[in-house]
Amino acid sequence: MLGEPLPMSYEPANVDQSALVASREQAWMRPVHQITLARPISLPLHLHPYLVALNGASDPLLAATVEMALDELSLAQADGVAGTGASAHRIGGWLLSSQTPDELAQAISALMQVNTEASTTARYQRLADRRALDLLLDVVGEARIATHLGRIQRWCYLDPCRKLRQLRSTSEAATPLRLSRTEWASFIKGDLLHPTVARWLGEQPATSRHATQSCYAKSTVALEQADAAMRRWPQRFANASDRIAWAVLTLLHGDIQRMPAIVASLDAATQPGEPLETLNALSPLLHAMCLKATS
Numbered sequence: 001m002l003g004e005p006l007p008m009s010y011e012p013a014n015v016d017q018s019a020l021v022a023s024r025e026q027a028w029m030r031p032v033h034q035i036t037l038a039r040p041i042s043l044p045l046h047l048h049p050y051l052v053a054l055n056g057a058s059d060p061l062l063a064a065t066v067e068m069a070l071d072e073l074s075l076a077q078a079d080g081v082a083g084t085g086a087s088a089h090r091i092g093g094w095l096l097s098s099q100t101p102d103e104l105a106q107a108i109s110a111l112m113q114v115n116t117e118a119s120t121t122a123r124y125q126r127l128a129d130r131r132a133l134d135l136l137l138d139v140v141g142e143a144r145i146a147t148h149l150g151r152i153q154r155w156c157y158l159d160p161c162r163k164l165r166q167l168r169s170t171s172e173a174a175t176p177l178r179l180s181r182t183e184w185a186s187f188i189k190g191d192l193l194h195p196t197v198a199r200w201l202g203e204q205p206a207t208s209r210h211a212t213q214s215c216y217a218k219s220t221v222a223l224e225q226a227d228a229a230m231r232r233w234p235q236r237f238a239n240a241s242d243r244i245a246w247a248v249l250t251l252l253h254g255d256i257q258r259m260p261a262i263v264a265s266l267d268a269a270t271q272p273g274e275p276l277e278t279l280n281a282l283s284p285l286l287h288a289m290c291l292k293a294t295s
Contacts, residue, residue, distance in 0.1 A: 001047050002088040005068055012046045020046055028052050033101040038113050040123045049128035065091050069158045077202035081248055082284040085195030092128040093157030118184040130157040131194045138216045139186045150174025160197050193219050199248045222247035229257055233266050236279045245283035253290040261289050
C-alpha cells in the first residue's frame, strides 16, 4: 500500500500475479514471493506485501535494504515540526525462518488479519509497515508477540529511533494473538502517533532520542492535551495534522497553553478577508517563539 522500494515495470491497472512477480524479480535480482492476504482484505494484488529472498548475511542486498530503511526514516523526520512525518516506510524488516517461502508467506498472511474483541470493520493489520509492528510490540509486549511468530524464528526491523529491534519466536507452534478492546483502541491510534513521533524526533539530536516505547506513551498524552487546546481554539484545528502539530510542540516545549506569547498568537484575529491560519501552518512560528522564550 505504500509503494515499491525500487522502480518497477508493471502497470498496476491490469497486472496479473506472474507479471507482477517477474517485474519484481527483475528489479530486485532475487527470487520474490507474494504474500496473498486473506479474502476479507479487499486490496488489489499489487498492494499485497511480498518477500524478497536473501542469500545469507553476506548478501549485499541486506546492507542496501538497511540503507533504504534508514533513508525512509530520515525523510519522515527531516523537517521536524515543519514536516508531515508521513513519509512511506516500505522496508518492513528482515526475517529468518525454517519454513519454505510459500509456508512463510502463508504464516505472515495469517499474522496480518485483524483479530480483536473490539467491534471494527478493519480487516488488515498492516505489519508489513514496521511502524505498525513497533506499535503492536508496545501495545501487547514482546512475550506475547514471541508466541505469535511460530516458525518465524526472528523478525528484525528498524524502529523510529534508528535502533534495530529483534523479535524472537519462543515456540514452533504459533499462538493466535487476539487484541482486547483496550489494546485495539491503542493500536489504531497509529495514524496519529506515527507522524507525531516522526516530527518530534526530527527536532532532536540522535544522542538524546527516547526509547521508542516512551515515545508512544508521551505522544499519547500530548495528543490528549491537543484535544483540550482544540476545545479552546476550535478554529485553529481543521484536521488531524493540527492535533499532531500541537502534540509535537507540547513534547518539545511542555505546556505551551500556559505561555503568554503562544496564547496571544492563537487568540489574535486576522485582517478582514484573510483566512485564519491553522495550528499546523503556525507550528514552525510557534516553535521558534518557544525556542526564543527559553533561550
